[in-house]
Amino acid sequence: MDSLTHAAIGACIGEIVLGRKLGRHALWLGALAQNLPDVDVATALWLPFSQNLLVHRGITHSFLFGGLVALVLALALSRWKPTKKVGLLPLLLFFLGQIFLHDLLDTCNAYGTGLLLPFSETRFSWHLLYVADPLFTLWPVLAVVGLLSLKKLTLQRRKIWPLLGLLLPIAYLGYAFQNKQTVEQGIQASLAQQKLQVQDHFSTPTPFNNWLWYVVAASDSGYYIGYRSVFEDPAALTAFEFFPRNSHLLTSYPDQQEVQDLKQFAAGYYLAEQRQDTLLFQVLRFGQVLGWRDKNATFAFHYYLQPKLDNTLAVQRGRFQGWDAATMRQLFHRIFQPASTQTTK
Template sequence: MDSITHMALGACIGEAVLYKRLGKKALAVGATAQSLPDIDVLASLWLKPPENLLAHRGITHSLLFGLVAAILLSIVVKRMLRSKEIKFSTLFLFCCFQLWLHDVLDTCNAYGTGLFEPFTHQRFSFHLLYVGDAFFSVSLIVAFVVLAFFLKRNKQQRTRWLWIGLLPACCYLIFAIFNKVLVKQQVVKSLQAKHILYKSTIITPTPFNTLLWYIVAATDSGYVVGYRSVFDRDSSLIPFTYYPKNEALLQQVDVKVNVKGLLHFADKYYTVEKVNDTLIFDVLRFGQVLGWQDAKAPFAFQYFLNPSYDNTLVVQRGRFIGWNRKTIINMYERIKGR
C-alpha cells in the first residue's frame, strides 16, 4: 500500500478503537502507528539503489520491529497525552496491531515484505492488489478527511463515515482474492493445455484494477508471460510470450554492480538483456510497460548493469511510460475480455 492509504486506514481504525478515550487525537495516533514502518524511505538518502531496494520493506516491516516500535510509540503517546483514561497495555496492543496490519497489507502487492527479518531474508508477496489502487484507497481517504476536518462529536455520523471508509476497502480486498482464484484456475489449464513445463508462477494485478491480471510462469531456461481478464471466456487459452533468462550474460557485469542484491530482490524472476553495449536486468514481477497491448513490451523494472548509469528511480521509472488516452482505452477493451 502507499503511505497515504496506510495513514487513512490507521486513522479510521483509531477512530473505531480509541475515539471514546482520546477524541480526535485517536486519528493522529492511529495514522502515526500505521505509517511508522515506512520510515525506511529515509534509507534512500545514503544507500545505493541495489541496497535501497532491499532496505525498503525490510527490517522496518518485520513483525519484530512492529513489536519493539509498538512499545516505544506507546511510551511516547502515553507521556504526550498524559491521560489516565487509557492504559499503557491498551495503547501497546493498538499500536502493535496497526504496525503488523501495515506489514500484512504490504504483502498484498508485488514488492515483497520481509516479515521475519532479521531471522530470515525471505520476502512475502501475495500479489492481490496493485500499489496505489484507488478502488481500495479512495473510501479510506475520503472517510479520514471527513472524520478529521468536517465532523464534530456526533457519534452517529462518525460511525456512519467510519463504515463508509472501512467496508468498501474490505469488500474490495475480498473481491481481489476471488478474482485471483478464478484467474489462477485458468492459468493452470492454459499451461497444461500448451504442454508448458513450469516450476512456479506469479499472478499479479495490472495497474489500478483487479480485473486484468499479469502472469509469469518460470521454466527451465526462461519465462512465459501472458494476461488474463476475469471476463475472458473460460474456453479461451491464454496466449503466452517466451522470454529467455540469459543468465550467462551476468558474467559480463562490472564487479562494482551489486548483482547479488539484485538477484535476491528479483527472487528468481529476472531476465538479462543486452541493448547495444548496455546490459539490462529486468525484474519480471513488476509487470510490463503496457504489456496487455504489446506482447513484447519492455518490463517496467529495468536496472542498467553499468556503474555510470543512474538507477535512482529504478522501480518507478517504467510504470507509466507511454500512458495516454489511447492506451487506457486499450486496457479497458482488454479488461472486457476476449
C-alpha cells in the same frame, strides 16, 4: 501499499479505537502509526540502490521491529497529556495493531515483505492488489474526508464513517481473492493445454485495477509471459510470449555483489538484456510498461548495469510511462472485451 492508503486506514482505526478519548488527535495518531514501517525509505540517503531495494520492506516491516517500536511508542506517549487517559496497555495494542496491519497489507502487493526478519529472509507476496488500486483506497479516504469536514456529527454517526472506510476495503480484498482464483484456474488450464514445461508461476494485477492480471511462468531458460482478464471465457487459452533469461550476460559483470543483490530482490524472476552498449537487469515481478498492449514492452523495473546510469527510480521508472486517456480506453477494452478466439478442448 501506497502511503495515502496506509494513512487513511490508520486514521479510520484511530477514530474507532481512540476517537472517544482523543477526538481529532486520534485521526492523526492513527495515520502516523500506520506509516511507521516505511521509515526505511530514509536508507536511500546512504545505501547503494541495489542494497536499498532489499532494505525497503525489510527489517522495519518485521514483526520483531513492530513489537519493539510499539512498546517504545506506548511508553513514550503514555506520558503525553492527551493520551494519559488512554492507558499504557491500550496504547501498546493500538500501535501493535497499526504496525502489523501495515505489514500484512504490504504482503498483498508484488514487492515482498520481510515479516520474519532477522530470523528468516523469506519475503511474503500474495499478489492480490496492485500497489495503488483506486477501488481499495477510495473508501478509507472518503471516510477520513467525511470525518474532517462534518464537525457536528454525533459520536454514533462518527463511528459509521470509519467502519465503512474499513469494511469496504475488506470486502474488496475478498473480491480480489476471488478474482485471483478465477484467473489462476484459467492460467493452469492454459499451461497444461499448451504443454508448456514450467517450474513455477505467479499472477499479479496490472496497474490500477484488479481485473486484468499479468502472468509469469518460469522455465529452465526463461519465462512465459501473458495477460488474462477475469472476464475471459473460462475455456479461453492465455497467449504466452517467451523471454529468455540470458543469465550468461551477467557472468562477466565486474560487480557480482550488485548482481546477487538484484537477483535476491527479483526472487528468481529476472532476465538480462543487451541493447547495443547497454546491459539491463530486468525484474519481472512488477510487470511490463503497457505490456497488455505490446507483447515486447519494456519491463517496468529495468536497472542499468552498464553504463552506470541513474537507477534511483528503477522501481518507479516505467509505471506511468505512456498513460493517457487513449491508454485507459484501450485497457478497459482489453479487460471487458477480451479476445477469446482460441479455446481449450
